[in-house]
Amino acid sequence: MGKNVTFRNDGGRELQTVRLHGRVDVRTVGDLRLRLHTAIDCGRGRLRVNVAGLELADQAALGVLLGGVRRARRSGRSMVLVDVPDDLGRLLSANRLGRFLQVEDADLFHVGHA
Template sequence: MRVRGKPGAQVVEVGSRLDAGTSAGVRPRLHHAVDSGQGDLIVDLSELEMIDATGLGVLVGTHRRAVGAQRRLVLRGVPPRIMRVLAVTRLNRVLCVEVPVAAVA
């Protein structure tokens, strides 16, 4: 996982898995990013291949923490398979998912 800063936002890149095996390492890093920055916290999921209920919980918990810090959590580069999981769980209605510009046109 990598954190990059840019004006008005931070970008956090998540690896290929966000599940029970990786969440213990990812959760504190996301929470630290929320606590230490300003503006949008962009979580880049473009490399994500697998997510489970624990991983979804990490995203929801980070979203809640961001709201408490008056920030916004934005999911970027969500693969279609992961987007289907978000839709089935209706988390796509709670979490902000960035839509690629090409999809808008």
């Protein structure tokens, strides 16, 4: 499970992007949780979690992502999933989790004024 972190300034607001990749199942979900919680705890502002490289073997990752949203909110942050793969998108839809996990396309990111 890998992690790349970048920070940007979005019109005066801080923005953190984390790229998670690798296979997630019940054996590796602890690593995903640790990496996500570290990103939340060590940053400020909006957290964008790029999940394009995640391979989901089961639904174990959903609980971690939901827990990440709750942890981010308790820290005064927001969290959004970016570049959601089709299999994860179907899981979110089937479990009606779209109301808890915000999703956006990576190419919709905009900095500055329109």
